[in-house]
Amino acid sequence: MDALLFVAAALRISVPYTLAALGATFSERGGVINIALEGMMLSGALGYVLGAHATGNPWIGLAAALAAGLATGLIHALVTVRFRADQITSGLGINLLAAGLTKFILTQVFHSSSNSTRVVGMPGWRLAGLENLPALGSVLATPLVLMTVALVLVGQAALFRSVFGLRLRSVGERPEAAATLGLPVTFYRYAGVLISGALAALGGAWLASEQHSFTDGMTNGRGYIAIAAMIVGKWSPLGAAAACLLFGAAEALQITLQGSAFPTELLQTLPYVVTMLALAGFIGRAIPPRALGTPYDPEHAG
Amino acid sequence: MKAPSRAALLTASAPLIAVALALLAGAGFIAAIGEDPLAIYALMARETLGTGYGIGQTLFKATPLVFCGLSVGLGFRAGLFNIGVEGQLTVAAFAAALVGAALAHLPAIALLPLTLATAIATGALWGAVPGVLKARFGSHEVINTIMLNFIAAALVSYLGRGVFEPATVRTAEIGAGATLPRLDLLWPVLRGSPANLALPIALAVAALVGVLLFRTRLGFELRALGLNAPAAEYGGIPIGATQVKAMALSGAIAGLAGMNFVLGYKHFFELGFSAGVGFIGIAVALLGRNHPVGITIAALFFGGLLYGGLAINERVPKELVEVLLAIVILLAISVQQVIERIARKMAA
Numbered sequence: 001m002d003a004l005l006f007v008a009a010a011l012r013i014s015v016p017y018t019l020a021a022l023g024a025t026f027s028e029r030g031g032v033i034n035i036a037l038e039g040m041m042l043s044g045a046l047g048y049v050l051g052a053h054a055t056g057n058p059w060i061g062l063a064a065a066l067a068a069g070l071a072t073g074l075i076h077a078l079v080t081v082r083f084r085a086d087q088i089t090s091g092l093g094i095n096l097l098a099a100g101l102t103k104f105i106l107t108q109v110f111h112s113s114s115n116s117t118r119v120v121g122m123p124g125w126r127l128a129g130l131e132n133l134p135a136l137g138s139v140l141a142t143p144l145v146l147m148t149v150a151l152v153l154v155g156q157a158a159l160f161r162s163v164f165g166l167r168l169r170s171v172g173e174r175p176e177a178a179a180t181l182g183l184p185v186t187f188y189r190y191a192g193v194l195i196s197g198a199l200a201a202l203g204g205a206w207l208a209s210e211q212h213s214f215t216d217g218m219t220n221g222r223g224y225i226a227i228a229a230m231i232v233g234k235w236s237p238l239g240a241a242a243a244c245l246l247f248g249a250a251e252a253l254q255i256t257l258q259g260s261a262f263p264t265e266l267l268q269t270l271p272y273v274v275t276m277l278a279l280a281g282f283i284g285r286a287i288p289p290r291a292l293g294t295p296y297d298p299e300h301a302g
Numbered sequence: 303m304k305a306p307s308r309a310a311l312l313t314a315s316a317p318l319i320a321v322a323l324a325l326l327a328g329a330g331f332i333a334a335i336g337e338d339p340l341a342i343y344a345l346m347a348r349e350t351l352g353t354g355y356g357i358g359q360t361l362f363k364a365t366p367l368v369f370c371g372l373s374v375g376l377g378f379r380a381g382l383f384n385i386g387v388e389g390q391l392t393v394a395a396f397a398a399a400l401v402g403a404a405l406a407h408l409p410a411i412a413l414l415p416l417t418l419a420t421a422i423a424t425g426a427l428w429g430a431v432p433g434v435l436k437a438r439f440g441s442h443e444v445i446n447t448i449m450l451n452f453i454a455a456a457l458v459s460y461l462g463r464g465v466f467e468p469a470t471v472r473t474a475e476i477g478a479g480a481t482l483p484r485l486d487l488l489w490p491v492l493r494g495s496p497a498n499l500a501l502p503i504a505l506a507v508a509a510l511v512g513v514l515l516f517r518t519r520l521g522f523e524l525r526a527l528g529l530n531a532p533a534a535e536y537g538g539i540p541i542g543a544t545q546v547k548a549m550a551l552s553g554a555i556a557g558l559a560g561m562n563f564v565l566g567y568k569h570f571f572e573l574g575f576s577a578g579v580g581f582i583g584i585a586v587a588l589l590g591r592n593h594p595v596g597i598t599i600a601a602l603f604f605g606g607l608l609y610g611g612l613a614i615n616e617r618v619p620k621e622l623v624e625v626l627l628a629i630v631i632l633l634a635i636s637v638q639q640v641i642e643r644i645a646r647k648m649a650a
Contacts, residue, residue, distance in 0.1 A: 100624025
């Protein structure tokens with residue numbers, strides 16, 4: 001039973017990581033580095049709370065989160081794809097923007113720069129008795145958890161088994177070659193970044209729904225952990241999801257050990273250390289898409 | 303003959319255009335919450351530049367930004383993106399505060415240099431790690447420095463368990479010999495503001511970085527690496543070793559960024575004291591075009607914004623400044639690209 005509770009906690013924790021990391025595979029496979037995940041998640045979290053607060057309907061909250069994530073993604077796409085500016089700097093700028101703007105909006109709507117009022121969370125589902133499973137039931141029967149599992153599978157298929165995925169990857173590997181074949185490079189890069197914004201925002205919405213509120217800086221570095229997971233997962237949805245589960249398990253363990261003499265702070269560094277080892281090539285070589293980080297300039301192509 | 307110089311002038315104006323557009327966007331936000339943008343900006347200017355105290359506060363806020371901007375800018379010059387300033391300054395400030403407290407009995411002539419050297423060495427060491435990883439394994443410094451920021455935070459909070467004052471997240475006070483005196487002792491007009499001797503140190507480091515970059519062999523090698531790594535290697539510059547040196551130097555400068563707070567203001571290290579100043583350093587370097595003079599000016603500007611934000615907080619949430627900073631970053635890099643394209647066309 002304890003083991004099951006632990007698995008349930010790990011699953012629950014890994015949901016927002018998985019959504020954001022899955023999105024990042026699309027952005028980066030298309031050639032755009034996405035350090036902006038943190039800001040996209042934060043925007044999604046606030047979007048959910050604003051939508052749910054205004055209507056009392058969690059689904060409208062979810063839609064508002066998606067809109068906020070797409071808007072944030074659009075800024076990243078405009079700066080990096082349209083204006084071809086540095087992708088890393090843009091990501092950091094967006095994270096700063098989201099941190100500031102969410103607090104700014106918070107003060108205007110909820111008259112506090114630290115937290116919102118309580119909002120409704122996502123409802124549980126009754127689904128073929130799934131909700132009756134011991135310990136795991138309450139996690140598995142949650143709409144966003146099921147959606148996350150489905151999205152990972154669909155994402156894996158879309159990226160590696162569909163025409164869209166093939167084209168997106170070609171744009172991230174050799175944009176000039178893709179353009180020669182008549183592919184609209186810019187369109188695919190926009191698509192990758194926007195998908196990333198939407199999925200990261202869903203992750204943020206999950207956090208806000210679980211907590212029933214928005215608090216200042218509530219994503220707390222999760223966007224960066226999601227990037228780490230995507231790298232450890234070698235830019236593939238399934239790999240990223242596996243890394244997120246690992247990181248989620250580490251975090252669950254850390255919560256279990258809290259208060260004991262065990263140095264939980266050191267356990268907290270596991271995702272970061274694993275990522276640095278992966279980048280250095282100790283856990284198989286993680287090779288980024290070839291044109292990752294390089295703006296595509298049609299005037300200078302070929 | 304005329305066109306290229308006009309193009310160069312245009313390129314140089316990019317940061318100013320970005321700032322102007324950002325202030326315009328900020329005016330939109332201010333108007334959106336029903337305040338008068340001009341009145342708010344005027345109030346901001348009055349509170350920061352209109353009194354000796356305001357100037358002192360601006361200088362105080364600008365001091366760590368000079369260090370952070372120099373740290374990021376030096377990295378950029380060598381083609382390295384150091385996002386790890388936050389982590390570097392955290393471990394350095396922590397180590398320096400411990401040394402300053404442990405050897406509190408020493409006189410200033412010994413303790414102050416020892417404390418500063420600890421900060422420099424710790425920052426350099428923490429900064430060198432991603433440099434070594436890049437040189438040895440080719441792993442990208444951006445991800446590694448981000449990871450090291452989180453590791454630094456976790457490490458300091460773990461080590462802090464043993465050394466923080468009971469029921470706090472701060473270290474014991476440093477000895478009097480390690481403190482940096484306030485500037486208002488020298489200029490009474492700054493009275494009450496926490497601006498301290500860390501500022502002249504920052505300006506001296508800016509001058510040193512200028513000399514290093516433009517007057518020494520190492521500086522030439524760093525810049526060559528940043529401009530064209532393959533050509534630099536062909537020219538006999540050891541790429542890996544130079545990358546490690548650049549990251550260590552960048553970390554060393556970042557290490558000094560916490561001294562404004564630890565040695566000059568509170569006289570102890572406290573978890574979270576830096577409040578993201580390492581990231582603002584990126585904006586400072588961008589706007590200052592990675593040049594020590596530009597960086598110093600940009601740091602003063604952002605320092606004024608940060609203090610100005612606090613001064614207007616009763617009428618407009620101070621978060622406006624964070625938003626402004628972010629917009630400046632996003633616009634600076636976008637405008638730069640657009641203008642460079644125009645300049646290329648003009649020169650062609």
